[in-house]
Amino acid sequence: MNNFDYLKAGDIxxxxxxxxxxxxxxxxxxxxxxxxxxxxDLAHPTTLIDINHAGTQDAVTETENGGLRLSAFATNADTAWHPLIEEKYPLLSKAILAGASAQIRNMATNGGNLLQRTRCYYFYDANVPCNKREPGSGCSAILGYNRIMAILGTSEHCIAVFPSDMCIALAALEATVNVEGPNGPRSIVFADFHRLPGDTPELDNNLLPGEIITSIDLPPQGFSDNYSYLKLRDRNSYAFALVSVATGLELDGDIIRNARIALGGVAHKPWRVPEAEEFLVGKAASEENFAQAADIILRGATGYQYNDFKIELAKRAIIRNGMMALHPETQLPGALPSA
Known part of the structure; x- marks a missing residue:
């Protein structure tokens, strides 16, 4: 671990x-x-700038359009357990609480959650090539043990996955990220915040140098009546998703009037295909229709030997989570989820 200077910022x-x-x-x-x-020994900042006291707003505030604004400086725990989040955006609350451990959620900030780097084995091993860590050196995961790696949006340079749970829900909710930097403030729609690897896998997001995430806006539609977050992993505690699905539905009887589906654990960014959601509109909320939507979402999915199973796992997860969203009470502690 390198030596560094420490500075505390008073405001943004x-x-x-x-x-x-x-x-x-x-x-x-x-x-x-x-x-x-x-x-x-993967990051070597010469100066750490503490921004914990740079933001002064409450963890969660109501916006004029009926949505909510999340402070980027608030902790994941304070956000997940906030009464307004639990009431209006339970999908987000469930997703946050599925991530990490209670101790980490008490420390991790909302802004930092968006900036997580991959948990690829090879990225964390400085002794092997990794284009994300050292551009141009090669991707060891493609021909290596790639069980946890991506099946969608990959490139010849990187097949790493983005690890956040919170961001999968934010993608489904169509959040907006507010940032401020040397050139002033700007807002980024969530779908444009993170990047696919392409030829520059070392770039995880579209922040400009010096920019700070200040807040995250949630639109009024929170899908509080019909939602589900499903995280499939090797163990139930403190593990990253092999596949995760955030689903929000707006129903008229058993007919879908609006649908949002976002996947985690399958790509370099939260994966969402609006075409699949549009397909569901006007159709019955059934396993058959969720299966067809899953086929649209997973179009072009490619496995790399050890992670081939993820394609079928993702399809089953999309179907199962769609049915779970019809009965959110199945997600209460101790309840058995719908098959």
Whole structure:
């Protein structure tokens, strides 16, 4: 772990100014991922700029259009357990609580959650080639042990997956990310925030140098009546998803009037295919229709030997989660989910 200077920012502009005056600086909130990267000798900031006191807004505030604004500086725990989130956006609450451990959720910030780096084995092993860590060196995962890797949106340069649970729900909810940087504030629709690997797998998102995530806006539609978050993993505690699905439905009887489906554990970013959601509109909420939507979502999916099983697993997860969304009470502790 390298030596570094530590600076504390008093507000957003102070943080941006400190970042601009330093070389190779990093903002730090909870530090639950950044400190790991530093310990593994994968990140080498010369200056850490503490932004925990840069944001002054409440963890969750109501917006004029009927939605909610999440502070990027609030912890995952404070967000997931907030009464307004539990009431209006239970899909988001369930997704956050499916991630990490209680201790980590008490430290991790909402902004930091969006900035997580991959959990690829080879990315964390500095002794093997990794294009995400060292562009141009090669991707060891493609011909290696790639069981947890991506099946969608991959490139010849990278098949790593994005690990966040919270972001899968935010993708389904069509959130907006608000940032501020040297060139002023701007907003990024969630679908455009993260990147696919392409020829630049080292770039995880579309933030510009020096920019800070300040808040995340949720639109009024929270799918509070019919929703489900399903996370399939090797163990039920403190494990990343092999496949996860966030589903939100708006129903008229058994007819789907609006649908959102986002997948995690399958791509370099939260994976959403609006065409599949449009297919479901006006149709009955049935296993057959969810299966057809799954085929649209998984069109072009490619396995890499050890992760071939993910294609079928993802299809079954989409179908199962769609049916679970019809009865959100099945997600209560101790309840048995619908098959």
């Amino acid at each position: 502009q102070d943080a941006i100014g400190k970042s601009g005056s330093c070389t190779d600086s990093s903002y730090i909130g909870g530090g639950t991922n950044l400190l790991d990267l530093m310990k593994y």
